[in-house]
Amino acid sequence: MNKNIRIAIQKSGRLHDDSMRLLKECGIDAGNSRNQLKVTATNFPAELFFLRDDDIPEYVQDGVADIGFVGENVVLEKNKKVNTIEKLGFGKCRLSIAVPNKKKLKSVQDLAGKKIATSYPNILSAYLKKQKIKADIHTISGSVEIAPKIGLADAICDLVSSGNTLFSNELVETETILQSEAVIISTPGLAAPQQQLLQKLLFRIQSVKRSRNNKYVLLNAPNSQVKNICQLLPGMRSATVLPLAEEGWSSIHSVINETDFWNIIEKLKQYGAEGILVIPIEKMIL
Numbered sequence: 181m182n183k184n185i186r187i188a189i190q191k192s193g194r195l196h197d198d199s200m201r202l203l204k205e206c207g208i209d210a211g212n213s214r215n216q217l218k219v220t221a222t223n224f225p226a227e228l229f230f231l232r233d234d235d236i237p238e239y240v241q242d243g244v245a246d247i248g249f250v251g252e253n254v255v256l257e258k259n260k261k262v263n264t265i266e267k268l269g270f271g272k273c274r275l276s277i278a279v280p281n282k283k284k285l286k287s288v289q290d291l292a293g294k295k296i297a298t299s300y301p302n303i304l305s306a307y308l309k310k311q312k313i314k315a316d317i318h319t320i321s322g323s324v325e326i327a328p329k330i331g332l333a334d335a336i337c338d339l340v341s342s343g344n345t346l347f348s349n350e351l352v353e354t355e356t357i358l359q360s361e362a363v364i365i366s367t368p369g370l371a372a373p374q375q376q377l378l379q380k381l382l383f384r385i386q387s388v389k390r391s392r393n394n395k396y397v398l399l400n401a402p403n404s405q406v407k408n409i410c411q412l413l414p415g416m417r418s419a420t421v422l423p424l425a426e427e428g429w430s431s432i433h434s435v436i437n438e439t440d441f442w443n444i445i446e447k448l449k450q451y452g453a454e455g456i457l458v459i460p461i462e463k464m465i466l
């Protein structure tokens with residue numbers, strides 16, 4: 181019986197490096213795996229399969245791989261029988277409809293009877309059906325943004341992140357169909373040993389994600405403000421307060437969420453905090 185968990189990762193492309201980095205931060209090392217299609221991790225019972233991202237949902241559905249790291253956009257488009265387990269926080273993008281900026285196609289309704297080029301025919305057709313619009317979907321596997329310019333389509337439906345590709349092809353986004361990021365998918369009916377390994381991996385991934393979203397803060401504050409500052413910085417259980425050598429002052433240590441960071445820093449300054457240090461956290465285990 182296989183004692184390893186088999187993990188499908190994109191071979192090359194947008195998700196490869198972030199997937200490998202995440203595994204590494206979870207203590208799973210695949211050594212120098214650049215040109216191999218299958219490697220065995222050295223310090224975790226895992227095998228990594230390097231595949232085209234389009235194939236990952238099917239391999240996971242069929243149990244060839246136990247789990248896979250892949251974009252939600254691909255999971256929805258392929259519509260295979262897999263379970264989506266966890267968002268990974270990278271590969272963030274959106275699937276949008278865009279039209280040439282000189283054309284008068286402002287709303288979705290204007291797409292009726294038009295030709296739309298996309299690599300996501302299933303997601304697009306479900307969306308158009310929901311909007312009760314009949315349009316002609318033209319499926320292509322890449323370079324979608326060029327389609328209107330070469331007379332292949334009136335509009336496109338493709339992934340957008342910075343918007344640079346749309347801009348340089350004189351396209352404007354009119355509708356967002358889907359927000360996407362990389363996720364873990366798993367095969368239905370995962371065997372017990374692999375289920376245990378998946379739980380172990382998820383525990384590690386959640387600790388890494390939490391640490392990426394939080395910062396360790398150290399600061400000095402007058403004793404009169406310690407209570408106010410501790411309310412602002414509740415930390416994991418509570419802030420740590422230590423006396424400074426200088427009478428009347430304390431050092432406060434805590435953890436804050438990245439998204440609250442600047443708002444809280446401003447308030448800390450108002451409470452007289454000084455010498456504020458903000459330090460990345462490597463792992464965060466509750």
Ligand SMILES: Nc1ncnc2c1ncn2[C@@H]1O[C@H](COP(=O)(O)OP(=O)(O)OP(=O)(O)O)[C@@H](O)[C@H]1O
Pocket residue numbers: 190191192193194195231232233234250251252253254271272273339340341342360361362
């Ligand atoms: N511009 C982007 N910004 C952020 N994430 C993106 C972007 N474009 C795509 N992604 C995410 O990364 C995934 C992989 O994108 P990539 O362009 O590498 O795919 P691909 O060319 O189909 O690769 P493959 O050779 O494996 O088939 C996409 O499915 C999506 O989830």
Ligand SMILES: O=P(O)(O)OC[C@H]1O[C@H](OP(=O)(O)OP(=O)(O)O)[C@H](O)[C@@H]1O
Pocket residue numbers: 194322323325338339340341342343344345346
């Ligand atoms: O909004 P932007 O930041 O410009 O990103 C969007 C582009 O990124 C993706 O392609 P990618 O660059 O991965 O190349 P590919 O088409 O070869 O997959 C996507 O298909 C868009 O073309």
Ligand SMILES: [Mg+2]
Pocket residue numbers: 232233234
């Ligand atoms: Mg692909």
